[in-house]
Amino acid sequence: MVEINARLGRMVRQVQAGARVPALSVALHRADRPLWSLTVGATGNDAPLTPQTPFRIGSVTKTFTAVLVLQCRDEGLLDLDDPVGRHLDVPAHGELTVRRLLSHTSGLQREPYGDIWDSLRAPGVEQLLADLARAERVLPPARRFHYSNLGMSLLGELVGRLRGGTWVEVLADRILAPLGLTATTLRPGPHAATGFLVDAYSDHARPEQPTDFGAVGPAAQLWSTAGDMARWAAFLADPAALDPAGAVLAPTTLDEMRWPRTVTDETNWVDGFGLGLILVPQPNRVLHVGHDGAMPGFLASVYGRRGGDGTPGAMGCAVLGSAGTAAAIFGLPHRLLAASVEHDPADIEPWSPGEPAPETYRDVLGRWWGEGFEYVFHWRDGTLRARRAEDPPGKPAAVFAPLPDRPDVLRTISGREVGELLRLTRDERGRVRRMHWATYRFTRDQQTFDGYDARWPDRG
Incomplete structure (x- = not known):
């Protein structure tokens, strides 16, 4: 000091x-x-x-x-x-x-x-x-x-x-x-x-x-x-x-x-x-x-x-x-x-374990693809968040909050696409299989805009 x-x-x-x-x-x-x-x-x-x-x-x-x-x-x-x-x-x-x-x-x-x-x-x-x-x-x-x-x-x-x-x-x-x-x-x-x-x-x-x-x-x-x-x-x-x-x-x-x-x-x-x-x-x-x-x-x-x-x-x-x-x-x-x-940087606060993500959003966590780019969705400090996989460490993540009485529709409250909606689409078993963020489709694999898996160009 x-x-x-x-x-x-x-x-x-x-x-x-x-x-x-x-x-x-x-x-x-x-x-x-x-x-x-x-x-x-x-x-x-x-x-x-x-x-x-x-x-x-x-x-x-x-x-x-x-x-x-x-x-x-x-x-x-x-x-x-x-x-x-x-x-x-x-x-x-x-x-x-x-x-x-x-x-x-x-x-x-x-x-x-x-x-x-x-x-x-x-x-x-x-x-x-x-x-x-x-x-x-x-x-x-x-x-x-x-x-x-x-x-x-x-x-x-x-x-x-x-x-x-x-x-x-x-x-x-x-x-x-x-x-x-x-x-x-x-x-x-x-x-x-x-x-x-x-x-x-x-x-x-x-x-x-x-x-x-x-x-x-x-x-x-x-x-x-x-x-x-x-x-x-x-x-x-x-x-x-x-x-x-x-x-x-x-x-x-x-x-x-x-x-x-x-x-x-x-x-x-x-x-x-x-x-x-x-x-x-x-x-x-x-x-x-x-x-x-x-x-x-x-x-x-x-x-x-x-x-x-x-x-x-x-x-x-x-x-x-x-x-x-x-x-x-x-x-x-x-x-x-x-x-x-x-x-004299600020002291580093130790990390401590927190509560798990709510069951309704656990299917969302992990890697998704949208517009040809890879994103990572994660749960931190009681909120669902997302960032591009290639974002630099200091860039803030997007943060989402569910609309009242509509847990499968969330508003982006800060970060990328602030103000836009994230909509979750579930299959017959209730699992999230697709999402739309600011109307762009997000899937678990990389797809063209017309829905083809980029890994299998011959499977049209």
């Missing part, structure tokens, strides 16, 4: 020194270890730098707004394909859907009308909505990824109105309190780090002007600590571990949010975007999910890790820095997550 902590600490210190970050705060959350945290540098003011020091997290705020939107969907307050104008009285762009705004595929311009990054004066809610009449649709909807703070700001206002409060009130009540994120706030408080622009040609660091982003708050306003953000990242990756009752959001809904809707670069597919979440695939079927953030004087990178051999439950990492141009911050959580798993 000492060795891996020293390794992680050296990686953090290299970024702080090499990227010249006045204050860097890092935390790594995993279910099987105590929270690991490290701070390097100084706040730039009279407050000491500690793991409890707040930093601005910028666009990581969007992940909270996205979860609030999906909560509304799960409770029937909206549909993701609703036009935003169904819930907000807007003078223009009301036909853009909630789903498109969440995935940054609406084509709406990036920022609210006006030069807010020049004046550092953000609009209030009424001005934000009124100015939509002057905001551009810079691309057709669904044409491609185009990041929009304006779009996420509209969703924050939508959530508040549906709940009968403000965005920040709903956030505190429905996410921060249930998950114990007590250090995540709308404004910095007296002990926050100061944000800086570090001069490119000297070691001088000039403080950036503090900004309140008003109605754009749902896109970028929040402050937090690395510990809170590592826990939030762990929730985004493994909600069942931190919220087993689904009080904040059902794990299946997080699955939906993590499904890629678009890539962010048409030729370099290194990351994608789901519903409010950045998705960064890693080798060996590992996914890092979260968001980066940038505000004047601050950068943040917050990601959870899913999948892969050795990844523990509830794994998340947050890197918060007080330099607005230290781009090395964005790569650090991915490296820390990978190093933690490589050098």
Whole structure:
């Protein structure tokens, strides 16, 4: 443990020194270890730098707004394909859907009308909505990824109105309190780090002007600590571990949010975007999910890790820095997550025998052929599963669940052909002799599509 902590600490210190970050705060959350945290540098003011020091997290705020939107969907307050104008009285762009705004595929311009990054004066809610009449649709909807703070700001206002409060009130009540994120706030408080622009040609660091982003708050306003953000990242990756009752959001809904809707670069597919979440695939079927953030004087990178051999439950990492141009911050959580798993993998749980498959499905177990390919059906953890015989070990199996009162018809609930039916056909003795999965015929021997055994081509 000492060795891996020293390794992680050296990686953090290299970024702080090499990227010249006045204050860097890092935390790594995993279910099987105590929270690991490290701070390097100084706040730039009279407050000491500690793991409890707040930093601005910028666009990581969007992940909270996205979860609030999906909560509304799960409770029937909206549909993701609703036009935003169904819930907000807007003078223009009301036909853009909630789903498109969440995935940054609406084509709406990036920022609210006006030069807010020049004046550092953000609009209030009424001005934000009124100015939509002057905001551009810079691309057709669904044409491609185009990041929009304006779009996420509209969703924050939508959530508040549906709940009968403000965005920040709903956030505190429905996410921060249930998950114990007590250090995540709308404004910095007296002990926050100061944000800086570090001069490119000297070691001088000039403080950036503090900004309140008003109605754009749902896109970028929040402050937090690395510990809170590592826990939030762990929730985004493994909600069942931190919220087993689904009080904040059902794990299946997080699955939906993590499904890629678009890539962010048409030729370099290194990351994608789901519903409010950045998705960064890693080798060996590992996914890092979260968001980066940038505000004047601050950068943040917050990601959870899913999948892969050795990844523990509830794994998340947050890197918060007080330099607005230290781009090395964005790569650090991915490296820390990978190093933690490589050098301190999760313990291997011993296997123990379980109950046999129910009698009704024992005829299904074993090898079957469909579309010319061999599949293996097996019983694990109380469910019928299937995988292609040649699938790599880390690829998840398809999982089936019987329909109510119809044990011979099963729904694919995850994996290959998710949503499709598996139908069992039995002979006069009740034995399963044929199956149809997504309407494709499955037999015990390899057959052509018109039903001939491939081993006996002369037996037509």
